[in-house]
Amino acid sequence: MRITAIKTFVVGNPWKNWIFVRLLTDEGLTGLGEATGGLATKPNLGDLEELRPHIIGEDPLHPERVWLKMIKARYHHRSTAIAAVEQACWDILAKSLDVPMWQLFGGKHHEKLRVYANGWYQGPRDPEFFAQAASAMVEKGYTAFKFDPFGGAYKQIERESEALAVRIVQAVREAVGDDVDLLIEAHDRFTVSTAIRVGKQLEPFRPYWIETPVRSFDLKGHMEVQRALSYPVVLGEAFHELRQFADLLHDRVIDIVQPEPMHLGPSTSRKAFAVAEAYDALVACHQAQSPLCTAMNAHYHCSIPNFLIQENFDDSLEPWTWDLLEGVPRVVDGHVTPSDAPGWGVELNEDEVEKHPYGERNFLRLFEEGWETRKPPETT
Numbered sequence: 001m002r003i004t005a006i007k008t009f010v011v012g013n014p015w016k017n018w019i020f021v022r023l024l025t026d027e028g029l030t031g032l033g034e035a036t037g038g039l040a041t042k043p044n045l046g047d048l049e050e051l052r053p054h055i056i057g058e059d060p061l062h063p064e065r066v067w068l069k070m071i072k073a074r075y076h077h078r079s080t081a082i083a084a085v086e087q088a089c090w091d092i093l094a095k096s097l098d099v100p101m102w103q104l105f106g107g108k109h110h111e112k113l114r115v116y117a118n119g120w121y122q123g124p125r126d127p128e129f130f131a132q133a134a135s136a137m138v139e140k141g142y143t144a145f146k147f148d149p150f151g152g153a154y155k156q157i158e159r160e161s162e163a164l165a166v167r168i169v170q171a172v173r174e175a176v177g178d179d180v181d182l183l184i185e186a187h188d189r190f191t192v193s194t195a196i197r198v199g200k201q202l203e204p205f206r207p208y209w210i211e212t213p214v215r216s217f218d219l220k221g222h223m224e225v226q227r228a229l230s231y232p233v234v235l236g237e238a239f240h241e242l243r244q245f246a247d248l249l250h251d252r253v254i255d256i257v258q259p260e261p262m263h264l265g266p267s268t269s270r271k272a273f274a275v276a277e278a279y280d281a282l283v284a285c286h287q288a289q290s291p292l293c294t295a296m297n298a299h300y301h302c303s304i305p306n307f308l309i310q311e312n313f314d315d316s317l318e319p320w321t322w323d324l325l326e327g328v329p330r331v332v333d334g335h336v337t338p339s340d341a342p343g344w345g346v347e348l349n350e351d352e353v354e355k356h357p358y359g360e361r362n363f364l365r366l367f368e369e370g371w372e373t374r375k376p377p378e379t380t
Contacts, residue, residue, distance in 0.1 A: 001025050001026065001027050001029070001059055001060060001061055001092070001096070002025060002026045002057055002058065002059060003023050003024070003025055003055050003056055003057065003058050003059075003060050004024050004025060004026050004056065005023075005024040005056070006021065006022070006023055006024070006048065006051075006052055006055065006056070006085070007021070007022045007023075007024065008020070008021055008022075008035075008045055008048055009021075009022070009348065009350065009353045010041060010045070010353075010357070010358045011290070011324060011353055011356045012356050012357050012358050012359035013317070013318055013321075013356060014318065015119075016036065016038065016288075016289070017036070017041040017358055017359065018034065018036045018289065018290040019034065019035040019036050019037070019041060019044055019045065019048075019084070020032065020033070020034055020035075020290075020292070020348050020353075021033040021034065021035055021048060021081075021084040021085060021087075021088055022088065022348065023055075023060060023085070023088040023089065023092060025060060025092060029092050029095050029096060030088075030091075030092070031060060031087075031088030031089060031090070031091035031092035031095070031343070032087070032088055032091050032292065032343075032344060032346060032347070032348055033083070033084035033085060033086070033087030033088035033091065034084055034087065034262065034289055034290060034292050034293060034296075035047070035048060035080045035081045035083070035084035035262075036080070036262065036289040036290060037080045037262075040080070041358060044079075044080055044081050047079055047080075047081035047082075048081045048084070048085075051070055051073075051081055051082065051085060054069055054070055054073050055069075055070070055085055060088070060089040060092040060093065061089075061092065061093050061096060062089075063086050063089035063090045063093060063266065063267065064086075064267045066085065066086065066089050067082065067085075067086040067089075067265055067267055070082045070085065070086075078240050078241075078263060078264070078265075078268075079263070080262055080263050082265060083261070083262055083263055083264060083265035083266075084262075086265040086266055086267065087265065087266060087296065087344070090104070090266050090343075090344075091343040091344050092343070094342055094343040094344075095342045095343040097342075098342050099342060100299070100338065100339055100340050100341060100342060100343070100345060101296075101299040101343060101344055101345075102298075102299045102302050102303045102338050105270065105299060105300070105303035106303050107303065108302045108303060108338070109302060109303060109304060109305045109307070110301065110302045110307055111302070111337065112335040112336065112337045113298055113301050113302060113307065113309075113310050113335055113336050113337075113338070114143070114144070114309050114310070114334060114335055115142070115144070115309065115310045115311070115312040115331055115334060115335060115336055116142070116144035116145060116146050116181070116183055116208075116309055116310070116311060116312065117137050117140075117142045117144070117145050117146070117312060117313075117315065117316070118145075118146045118147075118185075118288070118311055118312065118313050118316075119313040119316035119317070120133055120134070120136075120137050120145065120147075120315070120316050121133050121134075121147050122316070125149075125151050125164065125168070126168075127164075127167045127168045127170070127171035127172075128171065130147065130149070130168050130171055130172050131171040131172055131174070131175035132175070134147075134172045134175050134176050134180075135175050135176065137315070138176050138180060140315060140331070141331065141332065141333045141334045142180075142315075142331070142334050143179070143180055143181065143334040144180065144181040144182075144183060144208065144309060144334070145172070145176075145180070145181075145182060145183065146183035146184070146185050146211070146311065147168075147172070147182075147183075147184070147185060148184075148185040148186065148187055149164075149165040149166075149168035149169055149184070150165050150186060150187075150189060150198075151164070151165070153165075153189055153190070154189055155189070155190065155191050155194070156190075156191065156194055157190070157194060157198065162198060162201075165198070166198075166201050166202065169182065169184065169202055169205050169207075170204075170205055172205075173205040173206070178206075181208035182205065182206070182207050182208060183207065183208045183209055183211065184202060184207045184209065184210045184211065185211045185212075186210055186211055186212055186213040187211075187212060188212045188214065188215050188216055188238075189213075190213050190214055191214065192214055192218075192221045192224050192225060195210075195213035195214050195221075195225045196224070196225055196228040196229070198213075199213060199225060199228070199229045200228065200229065203229065203230055203231065206231070207231050208231070208232070209231060209232040209233065209234045209256065210225075210229070210231070210232075210233055210234070211233075211234050211235065211258070212234075212235045212237070212238075213225050213233060216235055216236075216237070216238035216239070217238070219244075219247055219248050222235055222248070222254060223251060223253040223254060226253050226254050227253060232254070232255070232256050233254055234254070234256040234257070234258055234284065235248070235254070235257070235258060236248070236257040236258040236259055236260070236272075236286070237258045237259070237260040237286035238260070239259065239260070239264075239272075240263065240264070242268065242271055242272055242275055245257055245259070245272050245275045245276060246275050246279075249275070249276065249278075249279035249281050250279070252279065254281075255279070255280065255281045255282060256281060256282045256283075256284060256308060257272070257276050257281055257282075257283060257284075258283075258284055258285060258286045259272040259273070259283065259285050259286070260285070260286045261285055261293075261296060261297065261300060262286075262287075262289055262293060266300075269285070269300060270300070270304075273300070273304045273306065276306055277304070277305065277306045280306075281306065282306050282307070282308040283301070283304060283306050283307055283308060284307075284308040284309050284310065284311070285297045285300060285301065285310065285311070286311060287310070287311040287312070287313070288311070288313065290321075290325065291313075291314050291317070291321060291325050291328040291346075292325055292328065292344070292346050292348075294310075294312060294314055294328055294329065294336065295327065295328050295329060295338075295339060295344050295345055295346045296344055297310055297311075298310065298329055298336050298337075298338040298339070299338055299339075299344065301338075302338045310336065312331060312336070314328070314330065314331065315331060320352065320355070320356070323349060323352045324348065324349055324352040324353065324356070325346055325347070325348060325349070326346065326347045326349060327339060327341055327344075327345045327346040327347055328346055329345075
């Protein structure tokens with residue numbers, strides 16, 4: 001089998017352009033991947049175009065070999081586009097064998113996967129709003145939520161804003177009760193001392209974790225924050241190399257990691273899961289792209305023994321999303337069940353793609369005013 005063409009599709013939605021990749025083959029099988037990257041829409045499209053001569057004519061039934069060729073062509077520099085091509089190759093391989101992806105990954109350890117909701121708090125930075133929005137998600141069956149209460153804080157946080165963040169977390173805890181888990185997102189924003197001070201104020205509300213309280217590259221800083229807090233510190237979505245996971249886990253201070261399969265690709269992601277297992281650490285993959293990633297992460301997570309919880313934005317997306325992507329597992333009673341369909345189990349509707357063209361997304365405004373707390377205006 002040979003790859004004969006690569007097609008790319010950009011889908012605009014209110015907060016991020018999604019980029020999908022379809023590989024075509026001379027035997028009629030196709031594979032689907034995703035190269036979404038925050039603001040990096042056109043750069044990622046250019047990256048895919050530059051990869052084209054390296055993959056046309058290759059056999060997609062050997063995904064790791066195709067991946068290594070692309071990596072060598074880039075002097076071992078990884079990219080989301082490379083990962084998307086590898087995802088599509090794995091999709092073709094599984095379809096050629098008529099098996100779901102989890103079967104290729106060694107079978108299931110978990111029949112269903114607990115998820116936490118994200119993207120549910122688009123609105124004012126107000127405790128009452130957060131409490132009401134969280135209560136609405138409980139009614140949908142969710143038992144865990146992630147949110148960033150810190151507004152536009154950068155390195156430091158003003159006294160009033162800090163007090164407001166604490167009140168937001170308190171309001172959510174009081175609204176949802178003790179049986180729901182609260183995951184606090186900090187988006188790489190604080191210095192070590194600020195992260196410790198703020199993190200300790202949240203302890204009475206029993207956070208499930210605090211995520212990237214300092215810059216992701218600052219492994220020692222994260223360890224210092226972890227040593228000061230009574231609940232987990234997590235990170236890993238910005239890691240590009242396996243050694244970063246080993247370096248983080250080696251001191252046995254942090255024991256939950258968040259690989260980003262959308263950048264690492266399937267092969268390296270599974271190796272990262274194994275590195276975590278070697279240190280008795282748990283895995284909760286990052287996911288902030290389209291629902292295709294819901295399906296892909298479900299295949300990854302169900303096939304490993306050290307799975308913890310899965311991120312999910314899907315119930316906060318536009319209704320037309322489900323006309324765009326067919327076969328994505330939906331959340332039921334706070335869990336998703338991996339698909340048994342061949343490959344990733346998801347197909348892209350090209351007719352629906354045309355209804356939602358590329359749009360400009362102002363992520364800088366989101367950072368300055370508060371991550372995900374204000375819904376960007378519709379653009380076309």
